[in-house]
Amino acid sequence: xxxTTLQRLLAKAEAAALVQDMCRLQKVPVCVCDHDGTLLFGNxxxxxxxxxxxxxxxxxxxxxxxxxxGHGTVTALLQYLVNGEAERMALGRETLDKYRxxxxxxxxxxxxxxxxxxxxxxxxxTEEIRRIMAADVIALLLCNDAGDITExxxxxxxxxxxxxxxxxxxxxSKNFLVTPVPxxxxxxxADYRFTGTQGVLSSAMSTPLTMREKTVGYVCVxxxxxxxxxxxxxxxxxTLSEQAAMAFEKSLLYNRLKxxxxxxxxxxxxxxxxxxxxxxxxxxxxxxxxxxxxxxLELPADQHTRLxxxxxxxxIGKLGVRDEVLLKNGPLNSEELxxxxxxxxxGEEILMHIKPLKDVIPGVKSHHERCxxxxxxxxxxxxxxxITARIIAVADSFDAMTSDRPYxxxxxxxxxxxxxxxxxxxxxxxxxxxxxxxxPVQERLGIERHGRMKCS
Amino acid sequence: xxxxxxxDDEPFIxxxxxxxxxxxxxxxxxxxxxxxxxEGLEIIKKEVPCMIFLDVMMPKxxxxxxxxxxxxxxxxxxxxxxxxxxxxxxxxxxxxxxxxADRYMTKPFNPDEILALARExxxxxxxxxxxxxxxxxxxxxxxxxxxxxxx
Numbered sequence: 001x002x003x004t005t006l007q008r009l010l011a012k013a014e015a016a017a018l019v020q021d022m023c024r025l026q027k028v029p030v031c032v033c034d035h036d037g038t039l040l041f042g043n044x045x046x047x048x049x050x051x052x053x054x055x056x057x058x059x060x061x062x063x064x065x066x067x068x069x070g071h072g073t074v075t076a077l078l079q080y081l082v083n084g085e086a087e088r089m090a091l092g093r094e095t096l097d098k099y100r101x102x103x104x105x106x107x108x109x110x111x112x113x114x115x116x117x118x119x120x121x122x123x124x125x126t127e128e129i130r131r132i133m134a135a136d137v138i139a140l141l142l143c144n145d146a147g148d149i150t151e152x153x154x155x156x157x158x159x160x161x162x163x164x165x166x167x168x169x170x171x172x173s174k175n176f177l178v179t180p181v182p183x184x185x186x187x188x189x190a191d192y193r194f195t196g197t198q199g200v201l202s203s204a205m206s207t208p209l210t211m212r213e214k215t216v217g218y219v220c221v222x223x224x225x226x227x228x229x230x231x232x233x234x235x236x237x238x239t240l241s242e243q244a245a246m247a248f249e250k251s252l253l254y255n256r257l258k259x260x261x262x263x264x265x266x267x268x269x270x271x272x273x274x275x276x277x278x279x280x281x282x283x284x285x286x287x288x289x290x291x292x293x294x295x296x297l298e299l300p301a302d303q304h305t306r307l308x309x310x311x312x313x314x315x316i317g318k319l320g321v322r323d324e325v326l327l328k329n330g331p332l333n334s335e336e337l338x339x340x341x342x343x344x345x346x347g348e349e350i351l352m353h354i355k356p357l358k359d360v361i362p363g364v365k366s367h368h369e370r371c372x373x374x375x376x377x378x379x380x381x382x383x384x385x386x387i388t389a390r391i392i393a394v395a396d397s398f399d400a401m402t403s404d405r406p407y408x409x410x411x412x413x414x415x416x417x418x419x420x421x422x423x424x425x426x427x428x429x430x431x432x433x434x435x436x437x438x439x440p441v442q443e444r445l446g447i448e449r450h451g452r453m454k455c456s
Numbered sequence: 457x458x459x460x461x462x463x464d465d466e467p468f469i470x471x472x473x474x475x476x477x478x479x480x481x482x483x484x485x486x487x488x489x490x491x492x493x494x495e496g497l498e499i500i501k502k503e504v505p506c507m508i509f510l511d512v513m514m515p516k517x518x519x520x521x522x523x524x525x526x527x528x529x530x531x532x533x534x535x536x537x538x539x540x541x542x543x544x545x546x547x548x549x550x551x552x553x554x555x556x557a558d559r560y561m562t563k564p565f566n567p568d569e570i571l572a573l574a575r576e577x578x579x580x581x582x583x584x585x586x587x588x589x590x591x592x593x594x595x596x597x598x599x600x601x602x603x604x605x606x607x
């Protein structure tokens with residue numbers, strides 16, 4: 001059982017000794033009994049007369065002190081000590097609370113600092129708020145550049161909802177509290193701004209998310225039952241929100257960067273199509289076939305983007321091939337062929353200036369290598385050929401075989417399949433051929449599109 | 457008596473840990489405090505605490521050294537040692553393992569975690585110097601230790 005302040009106090013040797021000394025000095029024996037009669041100090045037998053006085057803490061009587069006439073000083077001393085101890089403990093509790101907050105904010109900062117995904121930021125913020133405050137609804141509302149709310153992530157405790165349609169002001173004020181400055185409204189029904197709309201919430205807090213003086217969103221914490229949100233709750237909310245706003249900004253910038261990068265790859269791939277329309281359509285099909293193979297081979301997800309970009313850019317080197325050779329209507333002579341065979345190397349030379357495309361280069365450079373080492377430009381063998389290149393090689397050859405050329409008609413799909421099989425293990429990687437042949441027909445025709453990164 | 461020692465050169469941290477663990481005093485735990493490594497070792501030799509909170513960054517003798525002496529020289533392998541360190545010095549975890557620390561916590565620490573851990577360690581049978589003491593303790597405070605133990 002938790003001790004009372006007085007018990008705790010008298011258990012300390014110095015305090016008890018002090019009271020003893022005082023009693024001796026005053027020549028007044030006393031005895032102290034707490035509220036249920038337990039003796040805490042002194043000897044009742046030594047106290048004859050019935051003078052008694054209360055000891056008070058927090059407005060309540062916690063003990064009774066009995067003593068001879070003149071025990072006033074001892075009583076005063078004890079009362080003073082009790083007051084001091086009570087104050088110390090109250091301060092201690094507050095300090096611990098503040099320290100808890102510090103610890104929480106530190107952890108939160110670390111978690112959110114490493115976050116680049118908007119949804120993840122929302123999840124962490126919601127989780128943290130739920131941990132430290134009573135709330136039925138925690139909502140993060142995000143704005144577009146014009147400042148209109150376009151996205152709402154609302155957590156209702158037992159379910160989460162994500163709304164992306166623009167809500168009317170009426171719908172917004174019905175479900176959430178949105179204020180331009182941090183605010184607590186503990187009685188929404190009584191607030192003149194909200195009367196008239198039968199709201200879902202009874203009490204709520206709201207704070208804007210600002211980044212560089214621009215409002216990027218709002219956080220709303222609300223209860224269906226009337227609650228007393230305190231100033232310190234709002235302070236905590238605004239502190240968390242400031243960090244959340246930074247995280248949102250970061251994830252936004254990161255995603256924009258990714259988008260522009262993909263747009264650039266798309267543009268690059270587009271250039272070769274403008275030079276030679278055959279290559280443009282061909283590239284699209286090669287990307288489809290390559291992705292289909294990757295799914296059958298169960299290539300790790302993080303390799304898919306690399307493959308897709310390599311497939312989209314595999315013929316970019318043709319930019320360096322002379323028109324007479326590239327757009328020639330007939331078969332190529334040996335000199336022209338040698339020039340054409342430079343295109344994987346040209347591709348590498350074009351792409352090597354773009355650091356983020358470093359991992360894409362092997363697929364571009366080696367898509368004409370052969371497993372048995374008889375390919376070009378370097379005569380690489382087997383596993384030494386990057387997997388993306390081995391996949392693109394099959395996709396590329398299949399599409400070449402099944403397309404009409406100026407000098408020969410397209411082969412039927414079946415004939416192309418048997419050609420692939422015939423050269424499986426020598427020209428082509430056997431596993432890749434098998435994956436391609438076992439992929440569902442629609443995928444091979446490129447009709448089925450799996451989660452494209454939209455760079456082709 | 458279950459004994460817990462706190463060694464930290466910062467008075468504020470000693471205060472915080474006292475405030476956090478104070479409630480255990482009602483449950484038969486005795487708290488001791490030291491402001492430096494050598495002072496701490498004196499108390500350790502005399503009182504034989506079952507749990508020690510050690511600040512790592514201390515002048516003259518740091519927490520690693522105290523821990524090493526406790527575990528190796530004094531042979532107190534049963535004593536639960538928690539090293540407290542400032543954030544950003546996580547690489548010290550390896551050093552902590554080397555000297556035999558049982559737990560590593562970064563400041564600011566979560567007071568609730570500290571209290572729960574202290575309760576957990578204090579509830580262990582080997583927290584007491586001898587069986588008689590343990591039995592006496594359980595008789596007096598038993599109901600507290602069937603309570604929640606947060607991992």
